[in-house]
Amino acid sequence: MLKGFTVPRSPLGTAALTPPPPWHYAGDVLAVEFWNEPDVSADILPRGVRLDTLCWGRSVAIFADCQFTANGDEYLDPARYQCREFIVLLDATWQGSRIAWCPYAYADNDAAILRGWIQGYPTKFGVVHQTRTFAAASPASAPLANASRFSGCVSAHGQLLAEARVILRERADHLVGLLDRPIVARRYFPRLCAGMHDIPAVDELVRCSIDKFLISNLWIGEGELTFPEAQGEELDMLGPIKVGRGFRFSFSCSFTDCTILADLSAERMICRPKKGR
Amino acid sequence: MLKGFTVPRSPLGTAALTPPPPWHYAGDVLAVEFWNEPDVSADILPRGVRLDTLCWGRSVAIFADCQFTANGDEYLDPARYQCREFIVLLDATWQGSRIAWCPYAYADNDAAILRGWIQGYPTKFGVVHQTRTFAAASPASAPLANASRFSGCVSAHGQLLAEARVILRERADHLVGLLDRPIVARRYFPRLCAGMHDIPAVDELVRCSIDKFLISNLWIGEGELTFPEAQGEELDMLGPIKVGRGFRFSFSCSFTDCTILADLSAERMICRPKKGR
């Protein structure tokens, strides 16, 4: 009788942290491409995922101001369903196919954090900001024009984790080298019973299907990016050794399904006697 | 040797909560006009300010997502200089001239709160949200189009203070009945010495000069508005007895100067023997 896609499951199903897909997003993105030290970043990949040898160490850092809705007009509850997110994507391969791998993600909203986990993003709470552009011209609004500057930043628990700056140079029609490969993520939910802490209850590599991905007002320019050291975080180990282009655009997309690429939990269970359950 | 327009004054002047004017703002606004009970709202006006008899009890509730800058590229520090604000304006008169009076204001940022006080807005901390529109079409983005819906809300210390809904109906070129009268505010800073608590150190009625006020993408439609009762707040006493049009637009403006209309403190000091100091 209990309803709801997630906890808390309840009589009416309206208390659940997030409704089920389809999940629709619209937002503004500030992004910077960078190169990490491949010897370090190779250590952040799960079994079967490899760095892309054609673009060794290439990554992108993405700041997104998002509005979410499912089928229930959630966008009309902005206190609950707007979110600001920061994610890092590494150029990688899975069984020879080009993919993007997400080692770190932050969002400022509990529903966004949970949607992240369900999709396989390792989302933690972070406070994310980016410079905005507005329809009315002003010194206070960054225009979409050559030489216009935008900043992005993310912090968690009072520590700065990343800062970016983008200087726009030219308008573009197509996003090349950013969000142009499928994202592979890892749905992971630990076991809690003693002795089972390293045998997760869920450990799946998944590829999420992104539908209706639209890009508007795309501008490309120069990027700057730093990852300050922070206690309890390892993002700085991916610290840019080189920074490339910067991007600024609006986007929308929908999400309705995912494909399980591998059940890492099952593989592990085979090698080890199953306890409990 | 200490520098800074506000506290904290410091050797370099960069620690001050806000730089001096010019202050430039760009933002998106959701607004709803409403009528309060004039017998109640008349009690919220300071000496010399009267309800406008031509539009008895008419008011507007304004939700604004703002980006701020002064002369130092503050818009590139979005964690510090973006703010979301909620203000109420009552149609009033001062010495026979039509003005707007601000009894209550909320902002989510310390610099915005302080700029409010310096300009005479009685700003408190509030968490403010409004539905956004984005350049890429999506079920998650409210379009600027007939029948599109937007929500706004403000809360303080975990209590909901106001909720609004606007359904867009038609595009318009001119903002009539909203932000079309000078705003009069009250710069107020209390004395702390015992016996002087009701004789403020600063008590000035001021009219702020708004320069370069631009409106873009103005849409007008139907509004809904409620002010739930909340402990430690009196906004609900202005609770709408009738709700009118709703508005959604982008704006920008600058602020460089203000005119002191009356020094209420000086008037009071004349009537009362000065103590202490």
Place this chain on the structure above:
Amino acid sequence: MLKGFTVPRSPLGTAALTPPPPWHYAGDVLAVEFWNEPDVSADILPRGVRLDTLCWGRSVAIFADCQFTANGDEYLDPARYQCREFIVLLDATWQGSRIAWCPYAYADNDAAILRGWIQGYPTKFGVVHQTRTFAAASPASAPLANASRFSGCVSAHGQLLAEARVILRERADHLVGLLDRPIVARRYFPRLCAGMHDIPAVDELVRCSIDKFLISNLWIGEGELTFPEAQGEELDMLGPIKVGRGFRFSFSCSFTDCTILADLSAERMICRPKKGR
């Protein structure tokens, strides 16, 4: 090579949201017992859990200010590991044994939310406060003494969800009727693949072992409690139809293991053909 009990798994294992058990908690609690309408609350129980017929509809609302540590001196990182929580527990039975069931939980910290989910608490983000007592006497400190008053409140996304008041009456040595039954919770992690949204990947009833549960400075008195209606929440459906005693105490406990009482997911899978995976 990746380390960490939870996501994000990382080379050093320090980025994970929470370290593995043992989990130690110390804190202050304000609690109020109340009775809900059994016809309503029966609908909030999962299969196999029943209302306790010996105390039909009895429940407690608990506000906790907590400090957390595992084996890594986490209590020395208070920005990350202090948390304030609010949970509701219903008197229930599982296979004839007296248990407490948690339908709703809120915490102000991402690590606490995740520990909640892993233990089976349906934790959402909430802002929780309670009146404190301090060692130095003052009108600003609520003493631990007859007639002293304490308040608690929780809000989420700007809406007030619960308010409590306790008036202390007498010191007590033993906590009877509160936290004296094992808590049964439901570890739940959804599947994301289309068509599988109602077949969770993890759906286990678990009983967490609480070790070294200590109570100090226990006072018992009269309670008051309200659950205001809030959009997107169903807590108010448990709205007290009667309110009983109030409690105020300090506690500590440790958590090292849990027992899986039932795998509801497996039961469901038997009745339904397995898709995908």
Place this chain on the structure above:
Amino acid sequence: MLKGFTVPRSPLGTAALTPPPPWHYAGDVLAVEFWNEPDVSADILPRGVRLDTLCWGRSVAIFADCQFTANGDEYLDPARYQCREFIVLLDATWQGSRIAWCPYAYADNDAAILRGWIQGYPTKFGVVHQTRTFAAASPASAPLANASRFSGCVSAHGQLLAEARVILRERADHLVGLLDRPIVARRYFPRLCAGMHDIPAVDELVRCSIDKFLISNLWIGEGELTFPEAQGEELDMLGPIKVGRGFRFSFSCSFTDCTILADLSAERMICRPKKGR
């Protein structure tokens, strides 16, 4: 007819950000003494205040978890009237008398920020945490005992501003070298009219009377303290060149009156022709 000690002034006077004195505080404090570079810190003092030549450059950094009340049972509204504060005090002199001077202050609550300004503290918004001790023993609770460790931290707008660590060594009865001199502060409220930005409307050196100052559970030990560099802040310029003792105690005090030591604004007005107004 409008009531209220501060804005917003309102018909009932309950909307004001803070009630008038008496102001009562109770709280827990973590503090570290340190020495700054006198050549730098001398620049942070207003006219007439000098570094104390008997303890050249000595300062304290104070983290306080506070509960506030005035005459209206404000402590029963913990969401609004609890606050966490961080302040720095420099050993200084005023007309030959030993005083403490506050160059920087942070608080996490709008009412606390405004009370700060009214008292002359240059308070900005900051997120402040400190390790707590609880009545029930636990690895998660820092005991009041030799070798026990406590941490404190403050951040603003996602940047870490100060971190402290105290290791307790011995219980003490009297607080010597901390909060044992009157605090002198600067009430400051700017003018807004063009051309008047450097002639504040209020600029007073004041000495606040602290009544009924109680200290409980005082422990003294070794301190550690760092002030990381942060954009838009100058606290790091006071960066410790030496760190001394650490302190941990509970306190309470009341505040009812202040003495104006000097009206710096009036002095300045004499030297300069008055414009406008």
